[in-house]
Amino acid sequence: METVSDIARRLADNAEAVCRRYLSNGRREGRYWLVGDVRNAPGRSLYVRLSGSGDASGQPGKWTDAESGEHGDLLDVIAASCGHANLRDTLAEARRFLSLPATDNAEPANPKPRKAPGGTPAAARRLWAAAHPTAGTLAASYLAGRGIHRAGNDPALRFHPSCYYRASRDDVPGVRSTYPAMIASVTNDHGAVVGVHRTWLDPAGGKADVAYPRRAMGQLxxxxxxxxxxxxxxxxxxxxxxxxxxxxxxxxxxxxxxxxxxxxxxxxxxxxxxxxxxxxxxxxxxxxxxxxxxxxxxxxxxxxxxxxxxxxxxxxxxxxxxxxxxxxxxxxxxxxxxxxxxxxx
Known part of the structure; x- marks a missing residue:
């Protein structure tokens, strides 16, 4: 018989599949699943880590609710979303879930490694390296239109003239795959780039007309x-x-x-x-x-x-x-x- 720790680890190995099942009102953004709360309310306050960061800073399946301060693991998610009163019911539900075959929506627990897969710190560093200083670019014009004039040469900001945009289910058909973008570097305690934030821009002014003109990726x-x-x-x-x-x-x-x-x-x-x-x-x-x-x-x-x-x-x-x-x-x-x-x- 598997222990509680064994079941928790297996759930963490299938973190996105668990979220799609029990936190279905949320959505994936980078390494995280965002939803309103642990009871599956719509929103973005609670975030679940879907994959490890390569260091000890976070483990798959761990979640935090920024509004309430609550935190826990995927067993807590199952208990809250199903309204269980005791651990026995939660473990029984978790065992039933883990016995199901993989679905099209769930990624395999141990996918084959890819070279700098999208959303990783390596991919973020690659995008950062391909971007240019913002002075004199559309990014500087965009910020000036928001009353921001001192940021033109800030080393934390860059501009990419043709940044890839992955359309979501909320985008209208025919949305473009690339737009100009303002790129901001996410750095760790030692100043190393571990992620980026992208703001896609409309060449005519303002943000690009897409469902989610701002997205971050990497180790956040x-x-x-x-x-x-x-x-x-x-x-x-x-x-x-x-x-x-x-x-x-x-x-x-x-x-x-x-x-x-x-x-x-x-x-x-x-x-x-x-x-x-x-x-x-x-x-x-x-x-x-x-x-x-x-x-x-x-x-x-x-x-x-x-x-x-x-x-x-x-x-x-x-x-x-x-x-x-x-x-x-x-x-x-x-x-x-x-x-x-x-x-x-």
């Missing part, structure tokens, strides 16, 4: 798009444009974009960090990420200071208010000692 959990080296005082936010908007008025403050509320909640704290400004979006997922970061920071004696936008996010604030009013509002959100040190209108 715990990491993010970094602007300046880590220090005692930093800011962290969800989106690249949120962080770039803050850097318009706080250019000397080190910042990191987690790329989603779930990933923001899971960013790794640098050893030097003592105060973290959290620029969360004005929604339930943003509040959940803030709560998780506060809980994680307590035992490390890191002060967490919320930065709450007036609108849905800080890029909306910058566009609606203009730089001067945006800076004035930010001054009221910062600690007094940081205003003179970082704020520049």
């Amino acid at each position: 959990l715990g990491y993010g798009v970094r602007f300046e080296a880590a220090a005692e005082v930093m800011a962290a936010g969800e989106g690249v444009e949120t962080i770039l908007s803050l850097r318009e008025i706080l250019p000397a403050m080190p910042m990191i974009a987690g790329l989603s509320a779930a990933h923001l909640a899971a960013i790794r704290f640098p050893e030097t960090l003592r105060r973290l400004y959290v620029a969360c979006d004005r929604d339930a997922a943003g509040k959940g990420a803030l709560a998780t970061l506060r809980e994680r920071a307590v035992e490390l004696h890191i002060e967490v200071v919320p930065l709450i936008p007036a609108h849905d996010d800080f890029n909306s604030d910058l566009c609606a208010m203009g730089r001067d009013a945006f800076a004035g509002r930010a001054a009221g959100l910062l600690r007094h000692e940081d205003v003179g040190r970082f704020l520049k209108s």
